[in-house]
Amino acid sequence: MNNIKTVFVGFLGILLFLPVIPAAGAQSSFVRGEELFMQNRPQDALPYLEAAVSEDPAHVQAFLYLGIIHLQLNRLDDAAAVYTRILPRAGAETARITFNLGNIYFLKGDYLRARQYFSQAIEANPSFSAAFLNRANTLTRNGDLAEAVRDYETYISLEPGSPQRGQVLRLISFIRDEFAAEEQRRIVAEETARAEAERRRRLLEEVTGSLQAAVEGTKALSAGTENAQDFDSEFELE
Secondary structure, rough: HHHHHHHHHHOOOOOOOOOOOOOOOOOHHHHHHHHHHHHOOHHHHHHHHHHHHHHOOHHHHHHHHHHHHHHHOOOHHHHHHHHHHHHHHHHHHHHHHHHHHHHHHHHHHHHHHHHHHHHHHHHHHHOOHHHHHHHHHHHHHOOOHHHHHHHHHHHHHOOOOOOOOOHHHHHHHHHHHHHHHHHHHHHHHOOOOHHHHHHHHHHHHHHHHHHHHHHHHHHHHHHHHOOOOOHHHHHHOO
16 A cells, blocks of 8 residues: 555645735735735745735735745645635635645645545535545545545546546556455455464364364273273182
């Protein structure tokens, strides 16, 4: 199973979806923060976006950008806190927020919570193909291979032209081969166990049978001794 965990790692990627351009009238701090963010200057954009979410705690796009910046700066806990804070107000962006939370917890190695958030993203948007892919990766990492295969197949059905299609199909085939090999190992192990149990049963029967024969022989010898006559008196010397 360890081979599976190694094979699929290349499929994850942090598929963080960028929000739409905010509507007119948004706070100037957000506008400047977005501008710097688009210039790939996360450290410079950070204070502006922090100001934007402080000025408007319901500014979902600002929270989305801010969470991505924390991820770019490898601040996973801060990113999780940002997304958790806005999640109750996410509305139409619930799928993207929960998807990003799933990616964060995957990176943190918390596969149970990652799975929960990817599932929430799928519930919010049943055609969210990336959420199916990343939940499949999470299930694979956690050893839930049968469920992972179903999610990989759903991803392929939603994204038939995906550039990752070939890799995903190979992974599905690999998992199924592993299932078959595991089943064969189980059958061999059961047959070996049955053969060993039969060998022990026969050995016990053989040993107890020879012990029984020895006991019967002892009884026969004892019975013969009891029936023997005492001739001592006939050969006494005068």
